[in-house]
Amino acid sequence: MIAEFGHFALVLALGVALVQALGPLIGMPFNASLGRVAVPAARAQLVLLSLSFLALVYAFAVSDFSLSLVAANSHSAKPLIYKLTGAWGNHEGSMLLWTLILATFGGAVAFFGSNLPDGLRARVLGVQGLIGAAFLMFLLFTSNPFLRLDPAPFDGNGLNPILQDPALAFHPPFLYAGYVGFSIAFSFAVAALLEGKVDPAWARWVRPWTLAAWCSLTLGIAMGSWWAYYELGWGGWWFWDPVENASLMPWLLGTALLHSAIVVEKRGALKRWTLLLAIFTFALSLIGTFLVRSGVLTSVHAFAVDPARGIVILGILVLFVGGALTLYAIRAPALKVEGIFAPLSREAALIVNNLLLTAATVAVFVGTLYPLALDAVDGTKISVGAPFYNLTFVPIIVPLLLLVPFGPMLGWKRADILGASQRLAAAAAVSAVGLAAAWVWQNDGPWGAPFGIALGVWLIGGAFSEIGYRVRLFRGASLPEAAAKARRLPRSAWGTAIAHAGVGVIVIGIVGITSWRVEVIEALEPGATFEVGSYTLTFQNVSSYEGPNFRADKGSFLVERNGKEIATLTPEKRIYPVSEMPTTEAAIYTIWVADLYVVLGDQTGTGAWTVRAYVNPLVPWVWIGAVIMVFGGMISLSDRRYRVGAPIRAASVPSARARKPEEEVSA
Amino acid sequence: MTRKQRRATLIGTSLGILGLAVGLVLFALRDNIVFFYSPADIVEQNVAEGTRMRIGGLVVEDSIQRGEGTKVRFDVTDFSETLAVTYDGILPDLFREGQGVVAEGVLGADLSFVADTVLAKHDENYMPPEVADALKRNGNWQGEGAEAPHSETYGQGSYP
Numbered sequence: 001m002i003a004e005f006g007h008f009a010l011v012l013a014l015g016v017a018l019v020q021a022l023g024p025l026i027g028m029p030f031n032a033s034l035g036r037v038a039v040p041a042a043r044a045q046l047v048l049l050s051l052s053f054l055a056l057v058y059a060f061a062v063s064d065f066s067l068s069l070v071a072a073n074s075h076s077a078k079p080l081i082y083k084l085t086g087a088w089g090n091h092e093g094s095m096l097l098w099t100l101i102l103a104t105f106g107g108a109v110a111f112f113g114s115n116l117p118d119g120l121r122a123r124v125l126g127v128q129g130l131i132g133a134a135f136l137m138f139l140l141f142t143s144n145p146f147l148r149l150d151p152a153p154f155d156g157n158g159l160n161p162i163l164q165d166p167a168l169a170f171h172p173p174f175l176y177a178g179y180v181g182f183s184i185a186f187s188f189a190v191a192a193l194l195e196g197k198v199d200p201a202w203a204r205w206v207r208p209w210t211l212a213a214w215c216s217l218t219l220g221i222a223m224g225s226w227w228a229y230y231e232l233g234w235g236g237w238w239f240w241d242p243v244e245n246a247s248l249m250p251w252l253l254g255t256a257l258l259h260s261a262i263v264v265e266k267r268g269a270l271k272r273w274t275l276l277l278a279i280f281t282f283a284l285s286l287i288g289t290f291l292v293r294s295g296v297l298t299s300v301h302a303f304a305v306d307p308a309r310g311i312v313i314l315g316i317l318v319l320f321v322g323g324a325l326t327l328y329a330i331r332a333p334a335l336k337v338e339g340i341f342a343p344l345s346r347e348a349a350l351i352v353n354n355l356l357l358t359a360a361t362v363a364v365f366v367g368t369l370y371p372l373a374l375d376a377v378d379g380t381k382i383s384v385g386a387p388f389y390n391l392t393f394v395p396i397i398v399p400l401l402l403l404v405p406f407g408p409m410l411g412w413k414r415a416d417i418l419g420a421s422q423r424l425a426a427a428a429a430v431s432a433v434g435l436a437a438a439w440v441w442q443n444d445g446p447w448g449a450p451f452g453i454a455l456g457v458w459l460i461g462g463a464f465s466e467i468g469y470r471v472r473l474f475r476g477a478s479l480p481e482a483a484a485k486a487r488r489l490p491r492s493a494w495g496t497a498i499a500h501a502g503v504g505v506i507v508i509g510i511v512g513i514t515s516w517r518v519e520v521i522e523a524l525e526p527g528a529t530f531e532v533g534s535y536t537l538t539f540q541n542v543s544s545y546e547g548p549n550f551r552a553d554k555g556s557f558l559v560e561r562n563g564k565e566i567a568t569l570t571p572e573k574r575i576y577p578v579s580e581m582p583t584t585e586a587a588i589y590t591i592w593v594a595d596l597y598v599v600l601g602d603q604t605g606t607g608a609w610t611v612r613a614y615v616n617p618l619v620p621w622v623w624i625g626a627v628i629m630v631f632g633g634m635i636s637l638s639d640r641r642y643r644v645g646a647p648i649r650a651a652s653v654p655s656a657r658a659r660k661p662e663e664e665v666s667a
Numbered sequence: 668m669t670r671k672q673r674r675a676t677l678i679g680t681s682l683g684i685l686g687l688a689v690g691l692v693l694f695a696l697r698d699n700i701v702f703f704y705s706p707a708d709i710v711e712q713n714v715a716e717g718t719r720m721r722i723g724g725l726v727v728e729d730s731i732q733r734g735e736g737t738k739v740r741f742d743v744t745d746f747s748e749t750l751a752v753t754y755d756g757i758l759p760d761l762f763r764e765g766q767g768v769v770a771e772g773v774l775g776a777d778l779s780f781v782a783d784t785v786l787a788k789h790d791e792n793y794m795p796p797e798v799a800d801a802l803k804r805n806g807n808w809q810g811e812g813a814e815a816p817h818s819e820t821y822g823q824g825s826y827p
Binding site: 014159232323340341342343348351352355356358359362363366367370371377380381382383384385387388391392395398519520523581582583584599604605610612 | 670673676677680681682684685687688689691692694695696699700701703704709721733736737755756757758760761772797800
């Protein structure tokens with residue numbers, strides 16, 4: 001009964017989405033009042049999809065095996081938390097979550113967008129409704145989660161055991177909130193093209209939505225990477241796998257969008273480019289959904305999927321992106337070009353940022369899709385792995401990272417590069433110290449590694465040099481004065497500094513794990529002692545136990561360092577009888593600047609077990625850095641100018657170096 | 668600087684960066700991609716020893732032999748030809764006899780293959796598309812539903 005209720009709500013949501021789309025997009029030119037239907041429709045859609053989703057979660061919670069989706073993906077012996085998260089651990093449920101998040105963003109515009117002009121809000125919601133309608137049709141006609149099974153089986157097939165994990169339970173919602181969040185930027189872009197008007201106020205509305213989506217996506221990717229690190233048992237954090245790239249591409253372009261929208265907001269320049277970025281970022285989100293859902297690519301993260309459904313997503317992609325680009329081709333040339341600037345200015349720096357991020361996206365895109373294209377053309381099967389990305393992505397992204405600290409130091413319109421360099425002298429000095437320290441500390445790592453560390457330090461130092469400069473620290477201001485100034489700085493300045501510093505932390509983490517990892521693989525009998533880096537491990541024994549829905553062999557390793565016992569690690573090998581599937585549970589001992597990572601492998605027959613142990617230096621910094629970036633993004637999101645929402649350009653909050661309005665020359 | 672010069676600088680920089688990116692991509696695509704071969708492809712195309720490649724097929728039943736330490740050897744077949752694969756390391760959780768596998772490494776003499784990576788998968792019913800295609804090409808596809816290899820097995824938890 002509850003399931004029918006959810007099904008009914010889903011069908012109703014489709015109807016409401018069509019009203020939400022057609023009212024503003026078709027009706028408004030004839031009768032302006034038809035646009036007003038969008039706001040209540042968006043609210044209703046959010047309510048209906050929430051109900052529908054709750055109904056599905058309920059079906060999973062009570063293990064209603066008369067639903068074919070529950071029977072295929074759940075099992076009564078599963079812990080409750082994984083019954084609940086199992087609701088979106090499958091294709092149908094995750095697409096329902098997708099539409100729910102889409103409706104949530106639409107609902108948020110409806111609830112909190114009261115400072116938007118009515119026409120713009122209606123059009124944004126209209127486009128959002130159209131996307132919603134397309135995906136609801138996809139859901140209802142090809143992947144309906146509420147289909148009944150008759151007769152109902154006695155028990156279900158169970159959820160893939162490696163998905164029964166806390167990080168993975170929440171990875172999809174965040175990832176989707178990021179993917180789908182970019183739909184708002186897309187809807188804003190299409191609405192602006194329909195209205196034929198892009199102004200700084202528009203950018204000010206778009207930016208917080210983009211930023212929120214970007215924060216979610218960052219967190220989602222970081223969670224996925226963390227999960228892969230501890231659950232897959234290889235000790236790797238990124239594999240340049242197509243499924244990972246699918247989430248990285250919208251992230252890279254979304255990061256570019258985030259920065260170009262600043263230029264539109266502050267200077268009124270780069271309008272057309274920003275619109276294009278908004279369209280392509282969402283396009284890449286859809287491509288990501290398509291790649292993951294269709295299974296066309298060989299991926300280490302691939303699960304059995306249905307290619308036919310992928311084609312439908314591809315159709316939706318072509319429809320929306322093709323439509324938006326056509327609209328762009330017709331309308332964009334008419335947009336007024338404003339805001340001239342010198343080749344050395346913050347605008348120009350942000351253009352360079354955008355170019356490099358776009359180039360990096362192109363490199364990842366080619367690496368991800370070239371094998372697919374080649375296969376389609378002549379059936380040749382190739383794979384593109386880390387060496388390709390090391391040769392393309394890395395040389396593109398490193399110059400960008402080197403330039404990051406300069407960006408916030410440069411003035412709008414015309415910048416003083418010499419002054420900016422002087423202000424970064426301290427950061428450069430700290431970075432040189434970092435280089436020397438890493439050089440001395442490393443014994444026989446690659447020669448480039450200390451430079452990588454220096455780059456990370458440079459990013460962190462540069463980020464805070466900007467704050468230091470703005471509060472006039474060490475330049476006449478006493479410490480309390482500087483602190484008082486620091487408190488008055490706009491939060492967006494803090495957000496920028498923190499997020500950029502987070503990038504530095506990630507860089508240090510990546511350099512650490514890729515350069516200085518120590519790996520030991522051995523076949524050991526209980527009682528054996530071996531060394532990994534500075535740790536001494538004693539393989540004590542292997543015991544068996546029964547979990548709630550699995551059997552496990554648990555190895556016990558005593559860890560010593562400098563003759564002192566510091567921990568006992570217990571990696572496991574589990575078998576889930578429902579699906580006869582083994583999984584590896586790595587044991588990790590972290591001291592925050594390094595992880596000791598132990599995996600229990602197979603028994604080799606003679607009483608010995610294969611054991612793999614790593615020392616992974618600095619790897620936690622990769623995820624800590626990502627969390628710092630998200631934190632920076634959230635600080636920036638709480639900036640005053642988004643809360644008070646000043647729609648008129650002259651009322652924009654003047655930043656320290658912003659020009660007076662009369663100096664702004666339009667071209 | 669005049670407006671024209673500014674625009675020229677902007678366009679020049681953009682083209683420069685994009686050109687550089689395209690150059691890098693093309694250069695990297697020349698040497699840094701790995702081709703996939705089925706055992707039959709290797710024989711048919713007379714692939715040279717020492718070539719780095721990915722291979723795929725089904726793991727032959729009862730062919731897994733554990734050597735000293737962590738060394739393992741097993742046979743991979745597409746029912747036309749069979750490769751003898753050696754590997755040193757821990758095999759992925761879902762590595763099983765009779766199931767599809769993809770490995771990356773270097774081809775040796777007489778259909779031997781030294782793998783340095785054996786690709787894992789997350790789902791026991793997942794068949795790597797290359798393996799499915801290779802088996803279908805020489806008519807040895809025996810999976811359920813020869814037309815739609817994936818849809819039949821769908822439902823065992825797909826990537827969320």
